[in-house]
Amino acid sequence: MGIFSPGFSGRSRERNPELPPGQYLETGFPVLTAGPTPRIDKRDWEFSVVSETGERRSWDWQAMLDLGAEDVATDIHCVTAWSKLGTHWRGVPIDRFLDAVDTNAEYLMAHSYGGYTTNMPLEEIKGRAWLAYEFEGEDLDPEHGGPARLLVPHLYLWKSAKWVNSLQLMAADAPGFWEQNGYSMHGDPWLEERYWGS
Amino acid sequence: MSGALGGPPAGPVRWVPATVTAAWMETPGSRSLLLDAPELAPALAGQHVDIRLTAPDGYTAQRSYSLASPAGAEQLQVTVDRMPDGEVSPYLVDGLEVGDSIEVRGPIGGWFVWRPEQTEPVQLLAGGSGVVPMMSMIRTHAASGSTAPLRLLYSVRTPAGRFYTEELDRLAADGVVDLQYVFTRETPPEWPRQAGRLTPALVMEFGIVAADAPSVYVCGPTPFVESVADALVRLGHDPSRVRTERFGASG
Ligand SMILES: Cc1cc2nc3c(=O)[nH]c(=O)nc-3n(C[C@H](O)[C@H](O)[C@H](O)COP(=O)(O)OP(=O)(O)OC[C@H]3O[C@@H](n4cnc5c(N)ncnc54)[C@H](O)[C@@H]3O)c2cc1C
Numbered sequence: 001m002g003i004f005s006p007g008f009s010g011r012s013r014e015r016n017p018e019l020p021p022g023q024y025l026e027t028g029f030p031v032l033t034a035g036p037t038p039r040i041d042k043r044d045w046e047f048s049v050v051s052e053t054g055e056r057r058s059w060d061w062q063a064m065l066d067l068g069a070e071d072v073a074t075d076i077h078c079v080t081a082w083s084k085l086g087t088h089w090r091g092v093p094i095d096r097f098l099d100a101v102d103t104n105a106e107y108l109m110a111h112s113y114g115g116y117t118t119n120m121p122l123e124e125i126k127g128r129a130w131l132a133y134e135f136e137g138e139d140l141d142p143e144h145g146g147p148a149r150l151l152v153p154h155l156y157l158w159k160s161a162k163w164v165n166s167l168q169l170m171a172a173d174a175p176g177f178w179e180q181n182g183y184s185m186h187g188d189p190w191l192e193e194r195y196w197g198s
Numbered sequence: 199m200s201g202a203l204g205g206p207p208a209g210p211v212r213w214v215p216a217t218v219t220a221a222w223m224e225t226p227g228s229r230s231l232l233l234d235a236p237e238l239a240p241a242l243a244g245q246h247v248d249i250r251l252t253a254p255d256g257y258t259a260q261r262s263y264s265l266a267s268p269a270g271a272e273q274l275q276v277t278v279d280r281m282p283d284g285e286v287s288p289y290l291v292d293g294l295e296v297g298d299s300i301e302v303r304g305p306i307g308g309w310f311v312w313r314p315e316q317t318e319p320v321q322l323l324a325g326g327s328g329v330v331p332m333m334s335m336i337r338t339h340a341a342s343g344s345t346a347p348l349r350l351l352y353s354v355r356t357p358a359g360r361f362y363t364e365e366l367d368r369l370a371a372d373g374v375v376d377l378q379y380v381f382t383r384e385t386p387p388e389w390p391r392q393a394g395r396l397t398p399a400l401v402m403e404f405g406i407v408a409a410d411a412p413s414v415y416v417c418g419p420t421p422f423v424e425s426v427a428d429a430l431v432r433l434g435h436d437p438s439r440v441r442t443e444r445f446g447a448s449g
Pocket of ligand 1: 025026027080246261262263264265277278279280281282283284285286287288327330331443444445446
């Protein structure tokens with residue numbers, strides 16, 4: 001702080017209390033992805049939870065829907081500094097999948113079609129994460145992670161793994177894809193945990 | 199959290215001051231800035247920094263900008279496209295002056311990078327300002343004397359909209375990079391093709407073939423990256439070898 005830019009005024013004069021520090025309001029929906037967008041047919045789609053002892057439970061599309069979805073209204077925050085407020089999603093609470101396995105794990109690694117991974121503490125997602133398959137009343141676009149992505153809206157959006165296909169439960173924490181590439185292990189937007197050591 | 203995980207060297211990534219030491223218009227709509235930021239760690243080719251501006255009343259805005267300067271350069275170069283009605287870019291293009299200070303944070307990113315140790319062929323595909331991190335890779339390649347085959351397919355609206363034209367033409371003439379332009383709105387006189395988008399057919403015609411297992415880097419506006427990355431996968435490139443950087447919803 002302390003370096004001012006003469007003549008720079010910025011767009012919004014009043015600080016929006018719904019925006020975490022350093023974020024700006026975005027009306028579009030930008031895309032942050034490390035590689036090409038995978039195209040996965042719902043008919044081939046599968047989602048698994050694997051416990052730390054190797055116990056695996058899997059769901060196909062219909063079995064996933066049968067667990068019961070709910071509507072989620074939430075703000076989302078990307079590490080590249082944009083936020084969207086009041087977005088609407090539909091998805092199955094992650095707890096319904098986790099309840100199907102026996103575990104003492106404290107962390108998980110989300111794995112995606114295409115090889116993407118991201119890690120987070122298990123406590124962090126209980127009651128606060130969904131497997132989301134609709135955005136604003138429409139099927140989720142492949143660009144944004146469709147047919148289904150993780151939605152962990154209280155963390156930066158890279159934790160909401162697109163094209164997710166399994167959750168690997170782990171006794172100890174380990175870095176996922178962006179976490180190995182300079183980004184925070186935790187990623188709380190309100191604490192501005194963007195990068196290593198920040 | 200740093201160090202033990204592998205990847206880029208990382209101290210804490212915090213805001214540090216940077217002074218503008220030089221600035222010039224790269225095209226009518228974009229400007230290059232040279233920044234002196236002695237507290238930043240050396241960058242790898244392809245990384246970006248965050249730039250933060252603070253208004254006199256304390257309001258701040260930050261955006262990400264790729265580095266065009268080669269890996270390890272002391273003076274960092276960014277090139278900023280002016281976005282109509284944008285909050286930050288018009289100020290960087292039209293407001294900031296040589297001698298002014300801003301805040302920067304970084305360098306950031308350990309995935310969309312090219313390291314001189316890489317020996318496989320390298321295919322770069324840039325749309326518009328997506329050429330910025332490619333320039334860093336090309337300059338790093340030249341400075342390191344790398345013999346890895348290097349090709350740039352650069353999609354740009356008009357001849358006058360090209361970034362780094364003279365330097366790229368010189369590096370192409372020197373054999374550092376195999377350079378192909380695709381003009382989407384207007385071509386130079388007597389150009390062999392009509393203006394038009396970078397189609398899968400052109401990616402096939404000019405790109406390094408999948409059989410040569412190149413590392414592929416795609417950067418630009420989101421729709422450009424989406425369509426090019428899709429085309430590459432359909433042409434048989436292993437998705438795990440295609441690295442992408444998307445510059446935002448528009449532009
Ligand atoms: C990793 C990374 C690297 C990047 N590297 C570069 C680079 O090398 N060079 C470069 O030029 N850019 C780069 N970008 C893009 C850059 O970060 C900015 O997004 C860009 O400069 C636009 O910022 P802005 O503040 O000017 O525009 P913003 O204010 O963010 O707006 C962007 C566009 O959306 C429109 N818009 C947004 N909000 C509103 C609103 N409320 N009302 C009306 N219109 C609106 C504006 O008209 C504008 O055209 C990079 C982005 C990333 C993520």
